[in-house]
Amino acid sequence: MPGKKTAQAVDIDFTLRKVFGKFSFRPLQREVITTALQGEDVFLQAATSFGKSLCFQLPAVVDYGITIVVSPLLALMNNQVAALRRANIEVATINSTTPASAKAEILADLQCGHPLTRLLYVTPEYCMLDSFRRILRIIHSQRELSRIAIDEAHCISEWGHDFRPSFQGLSYFKREFPDVPVICLTATATARVREDIIRTLGLDARKLKLFAMTTSRPNLHYEVRFKSDEEDHYDDFLKWLKAAHKRRASQPARASQLSQLNERTDAVSGIIYVLYRRDCEALASQLCHDGIGAKPYHAGLPNDKKDDHLAGWVSNKVGYDVIVATTAFGMGIDKENVRFVVHWQLPKSFEGFYQEAGRAGRDGRASVCIMYYGREDRDRAASMMARDAARQENNKKGAAGGAPQVARAKSLQALVQYCEDVTHCRHQLIAQYFGELGPPWPRCEWACDYDKNPKALAKAKEEGLASEEWCSTQRERGAYVADDYD
Numbered sequence: 001m002p003g004k005k006t007a008q009a010v011d012i013d014f015t016l017r018k019v020f021g022k023f024s025f026r027p028l029q030r031e032v033i034t035t036a037l038q039g040e041d042v043f044l045q046a047a048t049s050f051g052k053s054l055c056f057q058l059p060a061v062v063d064y065g066i067t068i069v070v071s072p073l074l075a076l077m078n079n080q081v082a083a084l085r086r087a088n089i090e091v092a093t094i095n096s097t098t099p100a101s102a103k104a105e106i107l108a109d110l111q112c113g114h115p116l117t118r119l120l121y122v123t124p125e126y127c128m129l130d131s132f133r134r135i136l137r138i139i140h141s142q143r144e145l146s147r148i149a150i151d152e153a154h155c156i157s158e159w160g161h162d163f164r165p166s167f168q169g170l171s172y173f174k175r176e177f178p179d180v181p182v183i184c185l186t187a188t189a190t191a192r193v194r195e196d197i198i199r200t201l202g203l204d205a206r207k208l209k210l211f212a213m214t215t216s217r218p219n220l221h222y223e224v225r226f227k228s229d230e231e232d233h234y235d236d237f238l239k240w241l242k243a244a245h246k247r248r249a250s251q252p253a254r255a256s257q258l259s260q261l262n263e264r265t266d267a268v269s270g271i272i273y274v275l276y277r278r279d280c281e282a283l284a285s286q287l288c289h290d291g292i293g294a295k296p297y298h299a300g301l302p303n304d305k306k307d308d309h310l311a312g313w314v315s316n317k318v319g320y321d322v323i324v325a326t327t328a329f330g331m332g333i334d335k336e337n338v339r340f341v342v343h344w345q346l347p348k349s350f351e352g353f354y355q356e357a358g359r360a361g362r363d364g365r366a367s368v369c370i371m372y373y374g375r376e377d378r379d380r381a382a383s384m385m386a387r388d389a390a391r392q393e394n395n396k397k398g399a400a401g402g403a404p405q406v407a408r409a410k411s412l413q414a415l416v417q418y419c420e421d422v423t424h425c426r427h428q429l430i431a432q433y434f435g436e437l438g439p440p441w442p443r444c445e446w447a448c449d450y451d452k453n454p455k456a457l458a459k460a461k462e463e464g465l466a467s468e469e470w471c472s473t474q475r476e477r478g479a480y481v482a483d484d485y486d
């Protein structure tokens with residue numbers, strides 16, 4: 001077995017400062033990195049914005065050889081590759097947008113016996129290609145295959161959200177290269193999903209080093225706003241946003257602080273998640289009409305528009321303050337100063353909600369996550385799920401079986417319960433969903449609507465939601481025939 005060359009004693013603190021420009025490790029990053037450097041297989045489950053990427057990037061920089069990073073989304077890959085290039089780290093990506101000449105250059109480097117590339121980002125689909133597997137065997141025979149990192153590992157499991165069938169082919173790595181350590185990273189895995197990932201990848205659960213950290217994001221303020229089909233919540237949101245603008249503008253002392261952060265006093269950066277593409281466009285233009293710089297982002301937009309909207313938003317450009325997006329814009333988006341994330345309708349799963357809300361407050365500062373919840377949306381989501389299940393039943397070939405469908409339904413149900421609950425801290429409800437050890441589960445301090453004012457919350461629910469009786473009559477009339485999600 002070719003094995004791999006071993007790294008000499010390394011000063012990871014020095015690399016953290018010198019290469020990554022960070023002053024200190026966040027809690028537990030050091031332990032995870034040290035364990036990875038010892039050649040162990042690692043499973044890291046930690047909150048959104050914990051800093052999971054550093055846990056494979058830093059070992060990749062200090063260790064010999066190449067780290068292959070399997071990542072499900074182009075935007076996520078490009079985001080990380082750009083950040084690593086800024087730090088002068090030799091990084092490459094091969095995906096559908098890589099020009100043939102660049103690809104040939106990368107592949108030549110990989111096979112040269114002493115490659116410069118430290119990290120190579122690829123899609124799971126690319127890992128299925130015989131041509132790439134042949135190259136991996138060459139790298140391995142040259143003792144240069146250092147580590148495999150599986151980012152957003154929950155995509156492996158059909159019990160999880162964002163399931164990608166091609167992730168299941170990744171069992172190939174352990175089968176073919178049993179001596180090459182694997183590191184899996186995710187923010188959203190229930191115990192069942194975790195077990196599924198470990199089994200599918202062929203990892204030995206007894207030897208695997210598991211780091212399962214809290215889901216808690218104490219700087220996020222979770223809030224549910226109740227609505228019904230009767231009323232458009234646009235006005236409510238606009239009022240809230242304008243009030244936030246006003247607060248900023250009324251604090252001249254903050255102006256210089258904000259400009260140092262490349263932010264403006266007349267804008268607040270945020271994301272609004274919608275379920276349908278048509279809502280993306282319509283809502284963004286309505287906001288623009290009301291003086292808010294907003295841009296749509298969804299899979300149907302041409303690539304140049306998507307790139308422009310993302311780049312403008314990331315650089316806090318005037319007119320690009322709010323992104324109105326479908327879930328095409330989610331996992332891995334890493335912009336520091338996102339001050340709010342709004343869910344315009346009920347998302348499809350609890351995990352999706354947590355991932356998307358997790359785009360807020362990545363600089364550790366207080367940020368708001370608002371969910372607009374209506375029972376009509378709940379019924380539409382349930383009807384959509386039932387229709388999907390029926391479709392899959394009719395088309396069994398290649399479809400996920402009945403049990404994962406049940407898991408999906410449970411996830412939606414848990415999210416509905418989260419929205420309907422007016423008697424518990426929202427941070428606790430999230431920790432509970434992800435199976436964090438408790439009770440007691442970590443509670444927040446004034447960082448959710450329940451903790452701030454439980455009475456007002458209960459009243460808002462009573463006044464804001466359509467009654468169950470009304471909903472059931474509507475259901476009987478077939479009023480909740482839903483459109484397909486985009």
Ligand SMILES: Nc1ncnc2c1ncn2[C@@H]1O[C@H](COP(=O)(O)OP(=O)(O)OP(=O)(O)O)[C@@H](O)[C@H]1O
Pocket residue numbers: 022023024025026029046047048049050051052053054186187331332333334358359362
């Ligand atoms: N030790 C550190 N000190 C300061 N900043 C850090 C440190 N580690 C990571 N970061 C920063 O934290 C941010 C979030 O990191 P990262 O994108 O790896 O999060 P993540 O855990 O993958 O989150 P998600 O699951 O939400 O994508 C990045 O901007 C990263 O540069």
